[in-house]
Amino acid sequence: xxxxxxxxxxxxxxxxxxxxxxxxxxxxxxxxxxxxxxxxxxxxxxxxxxxxxxxxxxxxxxxxxxxxxxxxxxxxxxxxxxxxxxxxxxxxxxxxxxxxxxxxxxxxxxxxxxxxxxxxxxxxxxxxxxxxxxxxxxxxxxxxxxxxxxxxxxxxxxxxxxxxxxxxxxxxxxxxxxxxxxxxxxxxxxxxxxxxxxxxxxxxxxxxxxxxxxxxxxxxxxxxxxxxxxxxxxxxxxxxxxxxxxxxxxxxxxxxxxxxxxxxxxxxxxxxxxxxxxxxxxxxxxxxxxxxxxxxxxxxxxxxxxxxxxxxxxxxxxxxxxxxxxxxxxxxxxxxxxxxxxxxxxxxxxxxxxxxxxxxxxx
Amino acid sequence: xxxxxxxxxxxxxxxxxxxxxxxxxxxxxxxxxxxxxxxxxxxxxxxxxxxxxxxxxxxxxxxxxxxxxxxxxxxxxxxxxxxxxxxxxxxxxxxxxxxxxxxxxxxxxxxxxxxxxxxxxxxxxxxxxxxxxxxxxxxxxxxxxxxxxxxxxxxxxxxxxxxxxxxxxxxxxxxxxxxxxxxxxxxxxxxxxxxxxxxxxxxxxxxxxxxxxxxxxxxxxxxxxxxxxxxxxxxxxxxxxxxxxxxxxxxxxxxxxxxxxxxxxxxxxxxxxxxxxxxxxxxxxxxxxxxxxxxxxxxxxxxxxxxxxxxxxxxxxxxxxxxxxxxxxxxxxxxxxxxxxxxxxxxxxxxxxxxxxxxxxxx
Ligand SMILES: CC(C)[C@H](C(=O)O)[C@@H](O)C(=O)O
Ligand SMILES: CC(C)[C@H](C(=O)O)[C@@H](O)C(=O)O
Numbered sequence: 106x107x108x109x110x111x112x113x114x115x116x117x118x119x120x121x122x123x124x125x126x127x128x129x130x131x132x133x134x135x136x137x138x139x140x141x142x143x144x145x146x147x148x149x150x151x152x153x154x155x156x157x158x159x160x161x162x163x164x165x166x167x168x169x170x171x172x173x174x175x176x177x178x179x180x181x182x183x184x185x186x187x188x189x190x191x192x193x194x195x196x197x198x199x200x201x202x203x204x205x206x207x208x209x210x211x212x213x214x215x216x217x218x219x220x221x222x223x224x225x226x227x228x229x230x231x232x233x234x235x236x237x238x239x240x241x242x243x244x245x246x247x248x249x250x251x252x253x254x255x256x257x258x259x260x261x262x263x264x265x266x267x268x269x270x271x272x273x274x275x276x277x278x279x280x281x282x283x284x285x286x287x288x289x290x291x292x293x294x295x296x297x298x299x300x301x302x303x304x305x306x307x308x309x310x311x312x313x314x315x316x317x318x319x320x321x322x323x324x325x326x327x328x329x330x331x332x333x334x335x336x337x338x339x340x341x342x343x344x345x346x347x348x349x350x351x352x353x354x355x356x357x358x359x360x361x362x363x364x365x366x367x368x369x370x371x372x373x374x375x376x377x378x379x380x381x382x383x384x385x386x387x388x389x390x391x392x393x394x395x396x397x398x399x400x401x402x403x404x405x406x407x408x409x410x411x412x413x414x415x416x417x418x419x420x421x422x423x424x425x426x427x428x429x430x431x432x433x434x435x436x437x438x439x440x441x442x443x444x445x446x447x448x449x450x451x452x453x454x455x456x457x458x459x460x461x462x463x464x465x466x467x468x
Numbered sequence: 469x470x471x472x473x474x475x476x477x478x479x480x481x482x483x484x485x486x487x488x489x490x491x492x493x494x495x496x497x498x499x500x501x502x503x504x505x506x507x508x509x510x511x512x513x514x515x516x517x518x519x520x521x522x523x524x525x526x527x528x529x530x531x532x533x534x535x536x537x538x539x540x541x542x543x544x545x546x547x548x549x550x551x552x553x554x555x556x557x558x559x560x561x562x563x564x565x566x567x568x569x570x571x572x573x574x575x576x577x578x579x580x581x582x583x584x585x586x587x588x589x590x591x592x593x594x595x596x597x598x599x600x601x602x603x604x605x606x607x608x609x610x611x612x613x614x615x616x617x618x619x620x621x622x623x624x625x626x627x628x629x630x631x632x633x634x635x636x637x638x639x640x641x642x643x644x645x646x647x648x649x650x651x652x653x654x655x656x657x658x659x660x661x662x663x664x665x666x667x668x669x670x671x672x673x674x675x676x677x678x679x680x681x682x683x684x685x686x687x688x689x690x691x692x693x694x695x696x697x698x699x700x701x702x703x704x705x706x707x708x709x710x711x712x713x714x715x716x717x718x719x720x721x722x723x724x725x726x727x728x729x730x731x732x733x734x735x736x737x738x739x740x741x742x743x744x745x746x747x748x749x750x751x752x753x754x755x756x757x758x759x760x761x762x763x764x765x766x767x768x769x770x771x772x773x774x775x776x777x778x779x780x781x782x783x784x785x786x787x788x789x790x791x792x793x794x795x796x797x798x799x800x801x802x803x804x805x806x807x808x809x810x811x812x813x814x815x816x817x818x819x820x821x822x823x824x825x826x827x828x829x830x831x
Contacts, residue, residue, distance in 0.1 A: 181663070190666070190669060193663065195663045195664065199664070225589050225590060225593050225701050225702055225703070226588050226589055226590070226701075227588060227589070227590060230588050246609075246629075246631065246664075246665060247664055249628070252665075252666050253666055254666050254669065254670055257634070261634050261635040261636055262634065262635045262670055262674075263632065263633070263634045263635075263670075264632070264633050264634075264665075264666045264667040264669065264670035264671075265612070265630060265631065265632050265666060265667070266609075266630075266631040266665045266666055266667050267628060267629075267630055267631070268609065268628065268629040268630070268631070269626065269627070269628050270626075270627050271620070271624050271625065271626045271627075272624040272625045272626075273624055298715075298718075300544070300556065300558045301558065301562070301609075301610055301718075302609060302615075302627075302629045303553070303615050303616055303617050303627045303628060303629055304627040304628070304629050306553060306617065306627065307617055307625055307626075307627035308627075311625075330718075330719060331718045331719050331722040332722065332756075334697065334719045334720075334722050334723050334726075335722040335723060335725070335726040335731075338588050338589075338701060338723060338726045338727065339588055339726055340588070352661075352715075353719075355661075355664075355693075355694045356693060356694045356697045356716075356719055357697075359694040359695065359697050359698045360697050360698060360701060360723065362698070363697075363698040363701045363702055364701065368698075393695075
């Protein structure tokens, strides 16, 4: 049996708590003889700043490169608000994305039937919702240079960020979206602001060309990012796969996530290019570090456990195990087990560890 | 009685139809002896491209500069999809904003009680919603240079957009937000991405400093733009005034607008600096040119008529007339008059002209 190398980076806030539940699940798969894992754990974000003065040590970076998959919790919190820009907790995550070449961020927004009531939207608009946002993750305004603040002669400051995209960067993320759509409902919507941004012009042009040349069997629609945000609220089910740049993806995926009424439920995968049959990958919950509820056994571990399910499927080729784990999550929810964030009236809220235990029991 | 100089720029799509209804209202105020207007009309957007080859003629620009207020309809449509970037319809609007120095875009998102049911959100989340997005409108990624597409040696293209903000630009828009909050519920939320963008770092720092020095009586909260988009869906009533940059403002104001369930209802004001007691201003509906329903007497003219109400208030100092007009809109809605976009079950939809007539009758 192959051994899958995992680097677990719990991070800050509720990160360590939800990561703990993933460890339980990994242990179960090992005990059951279904798979074998070699798991290392390291620090990232504020925790790494406290220990090493940087949000990601070189040793942790090396371990990430050597791993078959990275499982990431969450980073940041008020404790590190005063840290310099270069060393802030988020820089650890951004470096992992960039240096591992994880250009494709898949963020499914799925509305679990048992939880449709928890959405801010009317039930009929979200029930059965199943869309995937494909967000470009290593380009755009997140990494373009110049990115600086300079002091002008009159004492004023001037800040600059630069959004850059090349044809190649756009092609490879669009290809991920088209390939994914073919396995789903065969529809891609591409969001940009070509009416204001040159990167939007190139984005639209490149997606259109790739579509005509290689994916004309897939439905393609172009939508302005502002209108897209609006459409996600008005009628989210019109979408299947939504591809967009790093910054728009950041915002649109949060809107989409919130529609499902259950931010604590949503996993994500960040994938690199396929090289020699394998690809670098990092899996993380969509939610953040939630410092306000950290350490109180209140966090919902499902997004993190669901991220492991994505790792089983995309990185380890353990499709059955992935189905098994997702089935266990669904059954646990169907049985009425709820953490506080998703507990409606008439359901009892359980803690983080109880939710993890319940899922392991269902396995 | 002073004569107020208005430049009416109906533009494309449904723009001319909704502008027509504004003309009716202006005529009524003149007939009633309440105010006197000198109204010129000119072309903008696709209509100007068709007539002059540019989306805004120099003559129209001069007229805009000479007017006390510009009333703008909407621009764009598939007909001009092939036009070059520099001459596309939107460039006419962007030039007006930039050359008139309209740095402050006020976008109220108000949920009319009669229409709460039309929202995608659950009624209790939006009923009574009353927030204003204060969007910076002449800076950021919309206007920063370089903004270009270059062809690289290997034939690939590389597109660049540049987001720039100076201390002064941030201060003046934040001051607008704080001043406005003092007349409302005294709360400002400032949205940026200081965890990823240097402009976000400067934004947060500048807003914090201005607040401490001149507005410490106003409540201030900083929120990451992605989280803000999420919060707008989760619980929009937590906000009063929301201040943000040009690009985030574009997206967040569309999300906020959609919450009210009535995009055809929302006006906006774009204001310049006060100079010699007056300020340049442009008023426009939040909705776009909606080419699919243009010319069919289907458009809702309320956003455009509401934009005139904002002009009466902010540019002409006609506060009573503004109240009167807004009252007439509210009564018309309360009486059950609805255009198609807001007609629920059991209400009869009227056309654009009928809605305009009904509002004039209520006056
Ligand atoms: C933590 C932060 C840097 C990050 C981002 O902006 O990409 C987060 O919001 C996300 O969406 O993963
Ligand atoms: C038409 C377009 C250029 C404009 C913008 O992006 O600002 C519009 O979306 C708006 O919000 O007024």
